[in-house]
Amino acid sequence: MRYETAGESHGRALVAVITGVPAGLPVDLDAIDEDLARRQRGYGRGGRQAIEQDRAVALAGIRGGRALGSPIALTIANRDWENWTDVMSPGAGAGGAEVTAVRPGHADLPGCLKTGATDARDILERASARETAARVAAGGIAKALLRTAGVRVRSLVTRIGAASMAEPIDLGGIDHAAVEASDVRCPDPEVAQRMREAIDAARAAGESLGGVFVVHAEGLVPGLGGYATAAERLDARLAAAISSVPAIKGVEFGDGFALAAVPGSAAHDEILYEEGRGFVRPTNHAGGLEGGMTNGERLVVRAAMKPIPTLMRPLRSVDIRTREPVDASRERSDVCAVPAAAVVAEAEVAFVLADAYCAKFGADCVDDLSAALAAYRERIR
């Protein structure tokens, strides 16, 4: 399974094209819309989310609630387009709302240098995290496939700025309903309140805030991915997918960087065998990944998001045209989008996992995939 997106933040619409989806896969567009709504939520979001009510419209590849096996095309309208037609219309003569005071931390400067643009709007319209709505829609197709395989991908936010949950976090004991009900995706009400206060303080100071989220997946069979070639290694593919989410600066699996400080006996997960359950591990330091493959335990991926680069109290910059010092440009933006990024990362993780299921069990027909998966489960008991 592969996806590609198109669309500018204030253009007419976003588009996602997903290929390699097994024929017959049940696709619930309402579930995709719910994920789009989850991405829009979050304490600390800016004015744009009040304008948009993201919904996926299927243009191709789905018939009667099932994938045809042909490329799936999904589109999400930008309601804000109505306010930007003079600036963003593809027709000759459109323009204005130019940005030359490039923002530190955004794609503005390297994007202009790379492409020769002298208006950072040509860059930022695409580099905007608005594009991640299309990724969430694409990830919805992956989640549909994972549902048939008994896999559930979830996320929570563990840190916003200085407000953090106590470690270690028991992912098996997480109240998922509390995460979904929380506007910061944090199940601990006391920490969630401190997160909100941190966001309020950042907003008042013209600042922005980053944080940490965890994406985890249950129900995975062992042996997804591969040890034999670099391209098959699932941790490498997951790291690439999550790092591709705007503003992600760090990714770790399981105990991650903390494993560097402990001896081997405290780092690895002993192997036990239980009749009926098969191979089990009393611990999960590895985060469900060994040798570039799933090992059947919960997949645990943690990522760090930097603070959003658009600051109402701007940093020093240079005008891209005059090379004169200026304050960086200010645009409507979010103060904190960590809860949204967690939902986007769910989609990215789901896509990598769904692709790994297709690679191992077949991508032509969903019933063949299910039969191959059942046979595999039986063999490895």
Ligand code: EPS
């Ligand atoms: C976003 C939409 C954008 C921003 C934000 C995320 O909409 P607008 O630019 O119209 O306010 O709110 O984008 C960024 C943080 C960014 O760096 O570009 C969204 O839908 O997620």
